Amino acid sequence: MKAAVVRAFGRPLAIEDLPAPRPGPGEVLLKVQTSGVCHTDLHAADGDWPVQPALPFIPGHEGVGVVAALGSGVKGLREGDLAGVPWLHDACGHCEYCNAGWETLCEAQHNTGYSVNGAFAEYVIANAAYAAPLPAGVDALSIAPILCAGVTTYKGIRETETRPGEWIAIYGVGGLGHVAIQYAKAMGLHVVAFDIAADKLALARECGADLALDATASDAVARTLQATGGGAHGVLVTAVSLPAFEQALAVVRRRGTISLVGLPPGHFPTPVFDVVLKRITLRGSIVGTRRDLAEALAFAAEGKVRTRVHAARLEDVNVVLSNLKAGKVDGRVVFDLR
Ligand code: NAD
Ligand code: ZN
Ligand code: ZN
Numbered sequence: 001m002k003a004a005v006v007r008a009f010g011r012p013l014a015i016e017d018l019p020a021p022r023p024g025p026g027e028v029l030l031k032v033q034t035s036g037v038c039h040t041d042l043h044a045a046d047g048d049w050p051v052q053p054a055l056p057f058i059p060g061h062e063g064v065g066v067v068a069a070l071g072s073g074v075k076g077l078r079e080g081d082l083a084g085v086p087w088l089h090d091a092c093g094h095c096e097y098c099n100a101g102w103e104t105l106c107e108a109q110h111n112t113g114y115s116v117n118g119a120f121a122e123y124v125i126a127n128a129a130y131a132a133p134l135p136a137g138v139d140a141l142s143i144a145p146i147l148c149a150g151v152t153t154y155k156g157i158r159e160t161e162t163r164p165g166e167w168i169a170i171y172g173v174g175g176l177g178h179v180a181i182q183y184a185k186a187m188g189l190h191v192v193a194f195d196i197a198a199d200k201l202a203l204a205r206e207c208g209a210d211l212a213l214d215a216t217a218s219d220a221v222a223r224t225l226q227a228t229g230g231g232a233h234g235v236l237v238t239a240v241s242l243p244a245f246e247q248a249l250a251v252v253r254r255r256g257t258i259s260l261v262g263l264p265p266g267h268f269p270t271p272v273f274d275v276v277l278k279r280i281t282l283r284g285s286i287v288g289t290r291r292d293l294a295e296a297l298a299f300a301a302e303g304k305v306r307t308r309v310h311a312a313r314l315e316d317v318n319v320v321l322s323n324l325k326a327g328k329v330d331g332r333v334v335f336d337l338r
Contacts, residue, residue: 003121004317007056009047012318013120020123023071028128030083035119035335036062036144036309038175039240040087040263042321044114048265053114061087061112062147062334063119063126064140074128082134083126084147087287089116090127103130104286120314122337132293135301145175145307145332146300148287153180153236154296155288156259157187160234164188169224169232169251171215172239172262173200173207175332179305180236181207183296186304192224192232192251194244197327203308215244224251237261242268249274257281311336 001020004013023029041059043049063085067077077083091098091106098106112118116125134143153176162168166189170180173195184191185208193204194215204212211227213220225231231253237245238261245268248258260282275282288296299305308331312320320333 001122002314003058004314005056005058006045006053009045009052009055013045013321015315015317018121021117021125023069023125025072026074026128027071027125028067028074028077028083028131029069030063030065030085030124030126031068032063032065032119032122032124032337033140034064034144034337035060036148036175037320037324037333037335038062038148039324040148041113041120042324043263045321049263057114058117058121059113060118060120060124061085061114062144062149063112063124064134064144064147065119065124068123077128077131077133082136082138082140084132084134084143085112085119085124085126086130086132086147086151086293087111087113088130090130093129101289101291103289120317120335130290132290132297134297138301140338141309141311141334141336142307143297143300144334145179145309146297146305147293149176149179149307149332150183150300150305151288151293151296152176152261152285153238154183154299155292156180156236156261156285157184157189157234159259159283159285160236160257162189162234166190166233167192167228168234168236169194169248170209171235171237171244171248172241173204173212174238174329176238176261178203178207178308178331180238181209182305183299186299190228192227194220194239194247199330203330215239215247221247221250228253230254231256235259240264242266249280252280254278257283259283259285261285307332309334
């Protein structure tokens with residue numbers, strides 16, 4: 001099978017011809033139709049994070065494919081079904097987190113395109129219990145980004161505990177941010193979106209943002225405080241930028257919650273005095289559970305969230321990743337392997 005392989009961090013991926021994997025017990029083999037490109041794939045290929053993937057590996061965790069073979073004991077999926085393979089490849093199913101419906105925190109989890117091979121390939125293995133069943137006939141190109149960008153922002157917004165009629169500030173209008181705006185609007189929130197590029201702010205407005213601001217403008221914070229009447233009740237930070245995390249603390253309302261989702265390597269300063277006296281909650285948010293994913297997919301199925309996608313060839317993986325790094329991707333690039 002054709003696959004895009006990371007052999008060394010920070011180096012171009014190699015397009016290689018590898019044997020297709022075989023599904024083990026409880027697993028299925030998917031013939032990949034489409035595969036979205038998340039900024040996490042770039043962090044993985046660059047070895048950005050404290051825990052690095054073992055080399056070599058195949059990235060990609062927004063894979064949509066047709067079940068081509070079943071391992072032993074598979075329940076719920078049959079050959080020919082359409083399914084998605086998300087970041088949460090599998091979890092142990094019986095630890096305190098799995099038992100509490102927080103399988104995204106399982107310490108024994110495997111992650112697609114990171115600790116196990118992903119969907120930048122003609123075939124990928126999914127765990128039948130964690131794969132997302134998709135309705136036959138769904139558009140494989142536009143649904144792919146829901147498998148990570150969609151579920152992650154849907155969950156991240158819910159983690160801000162904002163309620164209809166309140167304000168949410170969304171940092172970053174990339175693959176995640178452009179769907180985040182739509183989830184937030186569908187959930188009855190007012191949205192102020194921030195990015196640093198004019199075309200991203202235009203996309204934010206198309207996606208329904210009430211206000212779209214250049215995060216680097218000197219009056220960005222003041223305008224937000226004024227428009228929201230004292231700060232956003234919730235903030236979702238998807239920007240791959242530490243200054244954005246810092247600015248989130250300046251635009252959040254007293255008693256508000258900041259959902260940290262973007263993963264730029266490094267640290268950002270947290271003003272203890274402000275956080276304490278304003279009773280701010282700073283909360284990490286990592287993808288979403290199977291239940292969250294089913295809910296996120298339902299918003300897309302109902303047409304409440306529409307992804308902006310650009311089809312690309314797997315062979316162009318290095319151009320795609322360098323465009324993503326340069327902030328030149330409008331929405332999401334999705335490899336089309338059909
Ligand atoms: P992307 O590159 O498509 O989008 C990032 C956006 O941030 C770009 O539009 C960029 O212009 C913008 N940006 C850069 N600096 C900014 C600033 N100072 N203020 C506002 N916006 C700024 O990336 P993506 O695929 O949307 O992923 C975003 C981040 O989220 C990555 O770090 C990724 O690893 C992470 N991520 C986290 C989870 C999770 O579960 N927590 C899941 C998926 C992705
Ligand atoms: Zn992702
Ligand atoms: Zn577990």
